[in-house]
Amino acid sequence: MSDVDLHGDVTVERVTLSAELAGGEGVATPDAAEYALWLGDDSLILAQQLSAWIARAPELEEDVALANIALDLLGHARSLLRYAGTADGRTEDDLAYWRDEPGFRSAWLFEQPNGDFAQTIARQLVASAYLFELYTALQSSSDETLAAIAAKAVKEVDYHRDHAIQWTLRLAGGTDESRRRMLRAVSDVWPYVDELFRDEPLLDRLEGVAVRPSTLRGAFDAVIDAVFAEASLDVPTGFVSSGGGRRGSHFSTLGYLLAEMQVLARQHPGATW
Secondary structure: OOOOOOOOOOOOOOOOHHHHOOOOOOOOOHHHHHHHHHHHHHHHHHHHHHHOOOOOOOOHHHHHHHHHHHHHHHHHHHHHHHHHHOOOOOOHHHHHHOOOHHHOOOOHHHHOOOOOHHHHHHHHHHHHHHHHHHHHHHOOOOOHHHHHHHHHHHHHHHHHHHHHHHHHHHHHOOOHHHHHHHHHHHHHHHHHOHHHHOOOHHHHHOOOOOOOHHHHHHHHHHHHHHHHHHHOOOOOOOOOOOOOHHHOOOOOOHHHHHHHHHHHHHHOOOOOO
8 A cells, every 4th residue: 555645735824804804893872783784684585595606607617707706795794794783682593594584675686686797797797797896885985894895895896797698698699599588688677777776765864875876877877788788688677676675575586595594593593613
């Protein structure tokens, strides 16, 4: 028998998860906590959606890319939910695993099902274009924690946006089948865009802290119009969803997603490994 160690020397560094979070040790006011919850829930739900593509993407490289995007979004969610929890003593895990559907504040766009690959890309194009403009503006927040989280997130979302744009162009300009699916995907996603840019009453109490979504619409439309022009796509018109995620009213898919995401924590409360 050979005495060669086939696995080589392997070392594992111990990592403190809390040390990876952006935003420092700030404590949120109740209103800032609610705002952080909105943004954290958007990222958490989208991360869970994209994770479902692991081992199912059309290319091995895409499998890795979607997983990395999901991990980035999970990191944003952890920082935002940690900050939200400082207002009332809850942890990021409390907020992710121990709230029921009405307690979540994610917008309906993030709750749309994965569908086929084109539908995921259409949702990702809208989400990343919106998040890029949001985090760019939020870097100027008077809340130092939110500004720090945004400064870290915007660099990663910039990559997510480029990834979605490249795939949109590729599918729209590919085969007849890929273009047909991309057209259908854009049509399916578009009713849920307007909710992202509605100014809720909470924002009146967060002047200088939060970003008014309505102020982001122009920059968002400019990016989308340029992408659609290159891809020969039209911006859909017609039905606009009522939304309501910021007030705890959710799309029908969220309950199933939460059941899958929360099952382990709820079946084994306090478990560690």
